[in-house]
Amino acid sequence: MPALTNLPSFPDNVPTHPLLVIDYDLLKTRDANEVSKLWKAATELGFWYLKNHGADEAVDRMFDMGDETMNLPYDEKMNYKARGATVTDESGAPDTVEFMNIAKDDAIAWPSVARRTYPSTVNARMNDAVIPFIRRSIEVNDTLLEIFNELLGLPDGTLAEKHKLDEFSGSEARVIKNPPRPEGLNEAKAALAAHTDFGSLSFLHNRLGGLQVMVPGTDQWQYIKPIPGHAICNLGDAMTIFSGGLLKSNLHRVVPPPGEQAHYARWSLVYFTRPGDSVLLRALGEHSSMIAKAVEDAPEHLRKIFESPQTSQEWFTRRVKNMRTNNQKGVDVWRASRGTEHRPLAA
Numbered sequence: 001m002p003a004l005t006n007l008p009s010f011p012d013n014v015p016t017h018p019l020l021v022i023d024y025d026l027l028k029t030r031d032a033n034e035v036s037k038l039w040k041a042a043t044e045l046g047f048w049y050l051k052n053h054g055a056d057e058a059v060d061r062m063f064d065m066g067d068e069t070m071n072l073p074y075d076e077k078m079n080y081k082a083r084g085a086t087v088t089d090e091s092g093a094p095d096t097v098e099f100m101n102i103a104k105d106d107a108i109a110w111p112s113v114a115r116r117t118y119p120s121t122v123n124a125r126m127n128d129a130v131i132p133f134i135r136r137s138i139e140v141n142d143t144l145l146e147i148f149n150e151l152l153g154l155p156d157g158t159l160a161e162k163h164k165l166d167e168f169s170g171s172e173a174r175v176i177k178n179p180p181r182p183e184g185l186n187e188a189k190a191a192l193a194a195h196t197d198f199g200s201l202s203f204l205h206n207r208l209g210g211l212q213v214m215v216p217g218t219d220q221w222q223y224i225k226p227i228p229g230h231a232i233c234n235l236g237d238a239m240t241i242f243s244g245g246l247l248k249s250n251l252h253r254v255v256p257p258p259g260e261q262a263h264y265a266r267w268s269l270v271y272f273t274r275p276g277d278s279v280l281l282r283a284l285g286e287h288s289s290m291i292a293k294a295v296e297d298a299p300e301h302l303r304k305i306f307e308s309p310q311t312s313q314e315w316f317t318r319r320v321k322n323m324r325t326n327n328q329k330g331v332d333v334w335r336a337s338r339g340t341e342h343r344p345l346a347a
Ligand SMILES: O=C(O)CCC(=O)C(=O)O
Pocket: 174, 176, 192, 197, 204, 206, 210, 211, 252, 253, 254, 268, 269, 270
């Protein structure tokens, strides 16, 4: 078990960015107040806390699985991302996080292999950790998609059809470990580059601080404070594009945790819901007058994206490839990794 208990609390004197708290139980009943809070969070910042999501037990088990996996000898960590494999800015500074991704398609197909194989530590926890976590995350994110479908005035099932369980997609669970900050190093260098998420919805579980959002309309980074039992949810680029820019996919990054927390390894866990590989990322204006109007009013950088749509798989491949350290051949490669952000150069 990674030492996730008795961690120092988030310091009181560090500014944080508040998020709206949404209650998943109330959302399921379509409580009007909760649904309108979700709309506010999604159209202003694109991040919110979600409570009563029912994933906590599976989350703890995933952290155990992550710890077992990161402790394996390097050769046994198949399909694993080592520290420094991506860059965090156009100068090529390396990231410091290691992570393990498990594809939704493999969890659904288990014990058959749909896309790739995993280390023994992942296989051993498929039934008690990975599958329960992925199934729960899909249920939560599918509910959110259904509500966004209603809020955007789309015909029933439009977003569901773009996120079919049985179509291959980049949807995946990711366990992330950032090592404690080396003694004597005080600068808050990015551990994971500033980015917008590639897909539709991210369901994130944090124990220590370190996640920061760029506050809309400013160039200021602010911490999001982890709250026990509260997931952090955010929208990715695909939802910004589908909605003609109404839904926000905000820039965020990971830096070392603040204060005393910096001396501890930082663990986080995400489930990314991404559209099916063949889904074209384009604004759904022909299905919703609200989206059609948003497209007309969209800023130039989004219009350019609407005008040359890519499939979900193309979008994802381009972004991942151009962040990889091995592929850096000048600033243009880093720039080509960017998504829907206003500041393509932000690091
Ligand atoms: O570790 C975190 O808190 C956030 C990770 C993240 O933004 C990502 O993997 O896309």
